[in-house]
Amino acid sequence: MAAEKELKLLGFWISPFNIRCRIALAEKELEYEYKEENLAEKSELLLKSNPVHKKIPVLLHHGKPICESLIIVQYIDEVFPSRGKAPLLPSDPYARALARFWADFIDKKTFDCAIRLSRLRKGEEREETKKELTENLRTLEAVLGENKYFGGEDFGLVDIALVPFTSWFYSFESFADFSVEQEFPKLAAWGKRCLKRESVAQSLPDPKKVSEFISSRRKKLGVE
Numbered sequence: 001m002a003a004e005k006e007l008k009l010l011g012f013w014i015s016p017f018n019i020r021c022r023i024a025l026a027e028k029e030l031e032y033e034y035k036e037e038n039l040a041e042k043s044e045l046l047l048k049s050n051p052v053h054k055k056i057p058v059l060l061h062h063g064k065p066i067c068e069s070l071i072i073v074q075y076i077d078e079v080f081p082s083r084g085k086a087p088l089l090p091s092d093p094y095a096r097a098l099a100r101f102w103a104d105f106i107d108k109k110t111f112d113c114a115i116r117l118s119r120l121r122k123g124e125e126r127e128e129t130k131k132e133l134t135e136n137l138r139t140l141e142a143v144l145g146e147n148k149y150f151g152g153e154d155f156g157l158v159d160i161a162l163v164p165f166t167s168w169f170y171s172f173e174s175f176a177d178f179s180v181e182q183e184f185p186k187l188a189a190w191g192k193r194c195l196k197r198e199s200v201a202q203s204l205p206d207p208k209k210v211s212e213f214i215s216s217r218r219k220k221l222g223v224e
């Protein structure tokens with residue numbers, strides 16, 4: 001299909017934001033060209049496509065750039081509504097608004113907090129950030145409840161927003177001394193359920209590689 005050949009993703013392997021886009025494209029069974037960026041020396045194409053933030057991921061559709069991972073996932077869902085097993089967003093406007101609210105919460109309250117935590121050494125600030133992260137994960141665990149996925153029976157936007165984070169769970173044990181398995185059994189089980197989907201399994205990096213990457217960054221920052 002011509003439209004599919006016109007999809008190109010600029011990304012970086014470990015980026016949870018990039019992984020979101022890869023999962024959405026895989027859920028829709030779309031073919032695309034993937035270009036791994038060197039973030040220390042960004043390509044002209046990346047700088048031209050995302051001149052505001054100069055960040056990956058960027059999806060190019062017929063050469064037109066779309067930036068910001070959650071916007072990219074929603075764009076893919078809107079442009080290819082009939083592809084894949086089910087839409088990534090529900091049709092009911094209220095349910096859509098809720099999905100967008102929780103995806104935004106994941107960005108602002110979970111990822112941001114985890115990234116900050118990964119840059120801290122042991123001490124008071126680390127304990128406070130860890131507390132903040134665990135409270136936010138507790139909120140998400142309550143939102144998930146007994147559901148299969150965040151939206152109920154169908155895998156969708158909120159799952160895609162959060163699932164790249166599961167490959168960080170292993171690293172928390174080494175740099176933040178806490179076990180997601182023990183503290184958040186529902187989230188841990190949900191993560192394993194998501195991993196059974198081909199789209200997720202083929203997109204998530206090996207948690208040990210993520211841990212090595214985070215550890216080498218911590219060493220560079222002098223916090224390990």
Ligand code: GS8
Binds near residue numbers: 039054067
């Ligand atoms: C975040 C993208 C981002 O942080 C999104 O797409 O959802 N809100 C955006 N991209 C990072 C890599 S992942 O840590 C990036 O491109 N960084 C390069 C830089 O800051 O120079």
